[in-house]
Amino acid sequence: MPEDTNNHNLNRPDKGQKNWGDDLNQNFSDLDTALKNISQDGETFSPEWQSVTKRLTLPDLSDDPTEWLADQTPIGLYSDPDGLATGNIKNSGNPDIVAADNGMQNVYWFENRGHGRPENFQRHHIANGFTEIEGLAAGDLRLGGDGRENNIVICDQGAGELIVASPDAGQQPWGSWTTAVLDSSAPNIQTAMIADVDGDGETDIIYAYEGSGSGSGGGLLVGKWRRDGH
Secondary structure, X not given: XXXXXXXXXXXOOOOOOOOOHHHHHHHHHHHHHHHHOOOOOXXXXXXXXXXXXXXXXXXXXXXXXXXXXXXXXXOOOOOOEEEEEEEOOOOOOOOEEEEEEOOOOEEEEEEEOOOOOHHHEEEXXXXXXXXXXXXXXXXXXXXXXXXXXXXXXXXXXXXXXXXXXXXXXXOOOOOOEEEEEEEOOOOOEEEEEEEOOOOOOOOEEEEXXXXXXXXXXXXXXXXXXOEOOO
């Protein structure tokens, strides 16, 4: 090691020294101490990420879970609910909610009529007749897209199908809907998302299925399906 190297008062083993592990470990300990005791006096080592560390400091969180759930109010009580998504379904700018009710084999969307308060959500029916819904996604799958996130992707785990539901032509989302099977060979399908993963300006469907009960034959896929017009 060059003699003029700035070692910041760290140990430097002598040339040919064999038992240099203790000196090295002491260096690590000294560095840890320096980093934990960063000062503002301009003398103690002050790295570039000091301000970032301050911005990432978490607030004081309560250990009492009842304080987190103080405003918990159900917007719907269902049998075996599974699958949950949000989207601008009504195109009002307020995030609406999509949920599945496996007990009755239904999918609903809850219209957010303002402020996100439970009493301001109104339930609308999308479709029924599913086997076992595991996941949902909401987005805009139209050619060109118009921002209405009322194409609902449904993962029917029991049937092994990827399904999309869309409002009928000329219908508002609180009217009638039609479903179509996009992939009938997705055994034990688990989840789906809607995003433009290839950057072509059109949204894609990303979905994953387990395959057989042992987990073999599963897959993660990106699919492109488009619905022109409505």
